[in-house]
Amino acid sequence: MSKNKKINKEKKDIIVDDDDDDDIDELMEGLEDDEELNDKEVEEEDLDPTFNSHLYSYMRRAVQRPHTKKNDIYITNNGNFIYYVKRIKKLMFIENIQEVNIHGLGAAIMSAIKLSLYLQRRFDMVLSPTTSTEIIIDQYEPNVDYVDPVSKTRHCSAIHINVKKPTTTTASTQ
CATH class of the missing domain: 1.20.5 (Single alpha-helices involved in coiled-coils or other helix-helix interfaces)
Structure with a gap:
């Protein structure tokens, strides 16, 4: 047939x-x-949501962060590099904001570093980086009735780069 x-x-x-x-x-x-x-019957090892996709579905959850200010820029891997540059140029040169904070989490750390180094090289910005560890909560929703929802916490590296306009004293010392 x-x-x-x-x-x-x-x-x-x-x-x-x-x-x-x-x-x-x-x-x-x-x-x-x-x-x-x-x-x-299900053993406890079988209920691990990271290994058993029949029992659990991963529910993406937004990263908890403090209230963002106008000068905070959160970098993602999906973001357009040129968009970030234009946004920072607008904030610093048109709206005359003295400093911008660039934040990168996990895989976006490299993008945040590349962006800040580009700004330093192109516009003589002063960089002040700090690192931290953020707590990420993963939520797993059950696909079957006999298991409970599971939340797991993990730690993820982050970078926070303070980008400032150069002052006359800073520019002369470099």
Whole structure:
């Protein structure tokens, strides 16, 4: 028994012959696995949400941070580098703010460092970096009824870079 699947790819209609029922078989196996999970007794190691995706789903939670000020800029890996530069230039040169704080967490530390070094090289800014460790809370919601929600805490490195406009005394000493 042959099934035809119609796929729209690059605005062309392509018909693909699908002779096997792999999709249905995989779905049925997944349902059987869930029934087996519900029937057997679960050991405590099996309830670890980081290893068992059948029992738990990871729920992303925003990082807890203090109330942001106008001069606080939080760097992410998804952010556009040029956007950050334009925003800092607007704050420091148009709105005449004397200092900006750049914050980077985890994998975004490198982006925060690159941004601050670019500002130092291009506009002669004065940098004052500090590091810290932030506590991140991971939440796991249960996919089945017999387990409770789980929260785990972990520690993540962070960098906070204070970027200041150069003063006449600072510029002459460099």
